[in-house]
Amino acid sequence: MRGFILRLLGRTGDSGGAGADARTDGDARTDGGTTTQETAVGQSRLTSVLDSEFVRSLPFWLPAALFMGLFVYGAIGWNFVISLTDWSGLQPDPDYGTLGFEMYGQMLSDPTFITAARNTVVLLVAFTAVTLLLGLVLAILVDQQIRFENTLRTIYLLPMSLSFVVTAIFWAWMYNPEIGVINVFLRTVGLGYFAQAWISDPQFKLAAVIFALMWQFSGYCMVVYLAGLRAIPTEQYEAAKTDGASSYRMYRRVIIPQLRASTTSAAVVLMVFALKAFDFLFVLFGPVPGPSADILSVMMFREAFRSTNWAYGSAIATVLFLMALGVIGPYLYLQYTRGDL
């Protein structure tokens, strides 16, 4: 009897989160139901808690959750506390006795911070936009029933497998004003006028970084968009074709609007990356990229680990965390309401 009910409930459990909850409820109810005496109910509740799925699942996820929780969320909290102290220099420990928001005040009157914050936002917006666009174009091209699709996809995604240290070295060479590929190419095709000192000229520094990062991340966007495109039923393409819609119109009106979920998730990943982008800029410019390419993540490292302004670095780090939270908070909420978590 109990087995039958469980099996029945188990089947409803397949339909997702709500069903799964119903199953745990049902489990407790069948336990209570088999014993009709009132006194036994409380006892069986205790044993059912001890014997519940929750308790039995603990050894599996709790160690990982504690380990991760300590390092990630514990450290974020600790970082915030440090940002309230005035810890700097060779003091071995922060003085937790006097806490206050001085560092955050200092930040607002620090022109370096303002510039770095502005550059961070520019990087975030521009990098996300161009990378998504190129990724979408690539995905549409690859989706045209072409030959060698696997090879091409492998080539487009290749930069994602490389370290930023490696790609920064490649791009420093690409951007070399005299003998770098970019300028040599421009001169060869007769556009020598456009040749620039890409990574030393303050005017182009940030754009050069964005272009190189687009090179590295567009393959990732292609993968995400391609999965989105492949999820659209072929009938819709055919319907649009028989309606006489041009390819451009078909993509514009029918296909691209359906890729919203892909765009959202890829954009979140790109934006969060833009906030924490460090390795690439650090290898290219060192700890002091100059006002035109300084971003918060590099400034945080410089303040804390080069100038030993630990508390100030922590305050910048808190700002970075809040910005990341501003991006992922709504995304997680969206996923939660959709039942995707």
Added chain:
Amino acid sequence: MSNRRETRDESRFDIDKRRVGVYAALLAMVAFYLAPLESGLMTAFKTQDAFFGSTPFAPPPPSGVTVAPWFEAWSRLQQGVFNSILLAVPATILSAIFGSLAAYGLTNVNWRGQVAVIVLFVAGIFVPYQSVLVPLTQFWTMVDLPGLLAAVPVLADRAQLIELILTHTAYGIPICTILFRSYYATIDAEMLEAARLDGATVGRIYWKIILPLSVPIFAVTLIYQFTQIWNDLLFALVILSDPSNQVVTLSLNQLKGSMVQQYNLQMAGAFVAALPTLVVYVLFGEQFAEGVAGES
């Protein structure tokens, strides 16, 4: 009749033109993605004079071919490569194991409130490393791992590397858990229910059913995680101060800093440092793509 055929031919011609356009665009993109690698590879085989004198993406002239930069780069980076292997292999395996166990506990075993824990895991993927760097260094100073390991000199010498392994494991757990979770969610719940009814414990179900089914997702996670850890610079930069524990990204960055004008050496070094991840990528590109896509 003839008129109609004409239009059909015309439209076929249009389609062919369109195909040509698509392939031309695809090829142009291939050139775009491979240009930095190709010119880097060519430069790495050129002598100092040759790369100043020749087009960056052209092969070296016969008089300007050399393999010296490769030997030089290898001798400067070999210690780093060795340390990176010592770092990436255990950290990858540990985070994958933690991820698999956690995903099982949070997916195939049902209990209320899972979602709250899962949100913390998903958010953990996106936390900028910067927001934990200062406490992290403070934490490892307080723990004093070299002191704790003093009794075992082999480990004490590697203390900073062990700190880095544990750090990468902790920060790898969220993405590993989510990768495993999306895979475990597709496992037939009825089969697990049947095993439960036969009296199998939660642990036995993991060991006998889930783990054997996990081989493909272990491949994805291990490949993705190995690449991430091998490629990281920031954690290494703040945790490793001892030169004998230096990993390859640090050595490569130093090589770039000290050999400013020697592009051939820099390029050879970049390829030496990237070789393990390139090999993994070429062999397991599909799995890598799956890991990358799983991040979103």
